[in-house]
Amino acid sequence: MKIACVGGGPAGLYFSILMKRQDPDHEITVHERNPAGSTYGWGVTYWGSLLDKLEAGDPESARAVKESSVRWSDGVAHIGDRSTTHHGDEGFGIGRGRLLDILAERARSLGVRVEFEDEIADGAALPDADLVVACDGVRSGVRERHAARFGTDVALGRNIYIWLGTTKVFEAFTFAFVETPHGWIWCYAYGYGEGRSTCVVECSPKTWTGLGLDRADEAGGLALLEQLFVKLLDGHRLIGRASAGGSAQWLNFRTLTNRVWSHGNVVLLGDAAHTTHYSIGAGTTLALEDAIALAGALSTRSGDGQAELAPALDAYEKERKAALLAVQSAARHSAQWYENLPRYIALPPAQMFALLGQRHSPLLPYVPPQLYYRIDRAAGRVESLRRLKRWLGPKVARTLHGAKQGTKHGMKS
Numbered sequence: 001m002k003i004a005c006v007g008g009g010p011a012g013l014y015f016s017i018l019m020k021r022q023d024p025d026h027e028i029t030v031h032e033r034n035p036a037g038s039t040y041g042w043g044v045t046y047w048g049s050l051l052d053k054l055e056a057g058d059p060e061s062a063r064a065v066k067e068s069s070v071r072w073s074d075g076v077a078h079i080g081d082r083s084t085t086h087h088g089d090e091g092f093g094i095g096r097g098r099l100l101d102i103l104a105e106r107a108r109s110l111g112v113r114v115e116f117e118d119e120i121a122d123g124a125a126l127p128d129a130d131l132v133v134a135c136d137g138v139r140s141g142v143r144e145r146h147a148a149r150f151g152t153d154v155a156l157g158r159n160i161y162i163w164l165g166t167t168k169v170f171e172a173f174t175f176a177f178v179e180t181p182h183g184w185i186w187c188y189a190y191g192y193g194e195g196r197s198t199c200v201v202e203c204s205p206k207t208w209t210g211l212g213l214d215r216a217d218e219a220g221g222l223a224l225l226e227q228l229f230v231k232l233l234d235g236h237r238l239i240g241r242a243s244a245g246g247s248a249q250w251l252n253f254r255t256l257t258n259r260v261w262s263h264g265n266v267v268l269l270g271d272a273a274h275t276t277h278y279s280i281g282a283g284t285t286l287a288l289e290d291a292i293a294l295a296g297a298l299s300t301r302s303g304d305g306q307a308e309l310a311p312a313l314d315a316y317e318k319e320r321k322a323a324l325l326a327v328q329s330a331a332r333h334s335a336q337w338y339e340n341l342p343r344y345i346a347l348p349p350a351q352m353f354a355l356l357g358q359r360h361s362p363l364l365p366y367v368p369p370q371l372y373y374r375i376d377r378a379a380g381r382v383e384s385l386r387r388l389k390r391w392l393g394p395k396v397a398r399t400l401h402g403a404k405q406g407t408k409h410g411m412k413s
Contacts, residue, residue, distance in 0.1 A: 001026050001298075004127035006120050007136035008032025011270035011287035013103035013114070015133060017058050018295035020110040028112045031127065033119035033136075036104075039097040042165040042199075043192025045173075045281040046092050050288065057292055061106040068102065069094040070193050074172035077353045078232060080179055084349035086357065091173060091281075093192035099284075131309065132266045133294070135287075138256050140272035150268065151259025156252040157277065158339050160213075161202040163249070164222075168236035170197045175356070176232045177345060182210025184341055185228060188279070199238060200278060201225055202338060213250065221250075253277055253335065257328075261320075262313040269294060274324060276331035279338060280360070286327065293319050330360035337364070344369050 003019060005012035008030050016028045054062035069092040076085050104114050120141065126132050134142035143150055169191045177186040185203040192198060208214055213221050218240045226238055241249060256275045261268045270287030297316035301308050337344070337359035344355050351373045358364055364372055 001131055002129045003028045003131045003133065004129035005030045005133045005135055006127070006142050007134070007140075007270075007272070008034070008100070008104065008114060008116070009135055009137065009270060009287065010099055010103060010284055011291045012133060012135035013100065013107050013112075014054075014057070014061075014288050015135070015269065015291035015295055016107045016112040017061060017103065017110060018291060019298070020107070020112055021058060022295065022299055024111060028107075029127065029129075030104075030107065030112060030114045031118045031120055032114065032116050034116065036116040037097065037101075039100055042163065042196065043093045043095050043190065044099065044198075044284040045190060046094075046285045048090055048092070050285045051092070053289065053292060057295075058106065061102055064102045064106070065094060065099065066092075068098050068193065070191050072170075072172050072190065075175070075353070075357075076172045077175040077177070077349060077356065079177045079345065079349050079352060082349040084353045085172070086353055088357075091190075093190050093198070095192050095194060095196070096284075098193065126266070130265060131298075133269050134266055134272045135269040136272055138254055138271040138275050140268070142266060143258070143268055143272050146263050146266070149263045150261070153257050153259075155255045157255065157335050158252070159202050159204055159335075160208045160250050160252060161200060161278070162221075162251070163241075163278075164199045164201060164225075165239035166197050166199045166233060166236050167195060167239070168197055168199075168233050169195060174232070175353075176229060177341075178228050180207065180211060180228065183207035184345060185211070186338075186341070187229060187232070189232070196239075201229075204339070204341075208250065255332070255335075261317040262310075265309060267294065267313050267316070273320075274328070276324075276327055277335040279334045280327070280331050282327055282331070286324070289323070290320055293323075329362070333362055333364070334359045340365065347373070 003026060005016055005028070012030055016030055019026050019028060051062060051066055054065060071090055071092055073088060073090045074085055075088055076083065108114055120126065126142065132142065134140050136142055143152060166189070170189045171191060174189045175186065177184055183204055183206055185201065185207055187199050187201045189197050189199045211224065213224065216224060222238045222240050226233060254275060255277065258268060258273055261273050269290050271283065273290065276282050276286060294316045297312040297319070301312050344352050347355065347369060351370065354373055354376065355364065355369055358376060
């Protein structure tokens with residue numbers, strides 16, 4: 001096949017790697033509009049289950065990704081002057097730029113052409129290829145050419161956020177909630193290596209305008225945020241990414257869905273197909289899982305040509321839409337939890353952090369927070385007893401069996 005990937009993010013690069021490993025004769029070009037080494041997003045997060053999938057797809061790049069990642073297992077929440085820590089599952093962080101370098105280098109080593117500063121401009125003809133993979137992000141220009149065909153829908157979140165970096169290295173996934181005269185403002189922060197961390201700041205529109213962040217340029221906005229989060233940053237600076245006009249890049253999150261994911265020989269991948277709120281930290285993982293699923297579906301093609309391509313693209317879409325249902329629901333509820341932060345913020349820190357961990361629940365918005373916490377604790381104790389019973393069951397059975405055998409042979413304890 002002749003394949004063109006429009007967009008040189010993790011999804012497009014990893015898809016090209018998988019397809020070259022399937023068949024070295026595939027002719028694959030990745031068209032990236034930005035210069036080499038230019039990226040955004042600071043660090044990205046993922047969990048151990050993704051590493052297992054990457055290892056199965058391409059052990060060499062998986063090994064490089066793992067070696068370049070930092071790990072954490074604790075979550076820390078600072079709520080005003082109060083703090084609490086939760087011990088949880090192991091998570092990973094890696095610089096987005098480092099991840100792209102690893103995947104681009106691996107793709108080129110397999111014979112993929114990676115073309116930087118190669119933008120497919122609006123209105124220009126799409127690359128001449130058997131398959132065009134649109135992996136050019138949430139504002140995909142390729143998708144927008146046929147938006148009506150794809151059935152694209154975008155819903156804007158209520159809160160305002162900005163994606164920043166900092167030289168403060170966080171060894172745990174850290175949340176910080178700061179009260180101001182205009183309401184609460186908070187951040188999520190995590191390390192990703194090279195002496196840097198990601199720091200995503202979020203607040204309600206009322207707080208944003210009350211603090212004057214809507215009118216501040218980037219330098220002024222960063223100075224104000226550094227003052228608000230001075231205890232968290234411990235003297236370190238925040239790092240921004242100003243737009244051409246010098247204004248800070250505050251955004252409303254865009255939740256994007258598409259009714260269908262392919263049209264003719266064009267197929268959507270990653271954020272071009274779907275987005276999930278950043279508060280669940282799943283964007284990069286879902287994009288890479290898209291790449292794995294699309295490569296797997298294409299491996300089953302029975303022949304060449306458009307007629308044989310369509311069933312593979314349909315199978316890919318069906319598989320990924322089914323896998324995304326629970327994740328998209330969790331992301332919606334997570335975003336709503338933060339939009340309704342005043343409902344939870346006055347709880348004792350341990351209770352508030354526990355409900356932060358339960359923010360994906362569709363029941364939480366409809367149950368009084370303290371009641372939900374007590375119910376959840378009770379259910380946890382019941383489940384712990386069930387797990388203990390399941391664990392003890394075989395051991396008790398073996399013990400009883402041994403006692404019976406001992407009695408049978410005349411032995412007594």
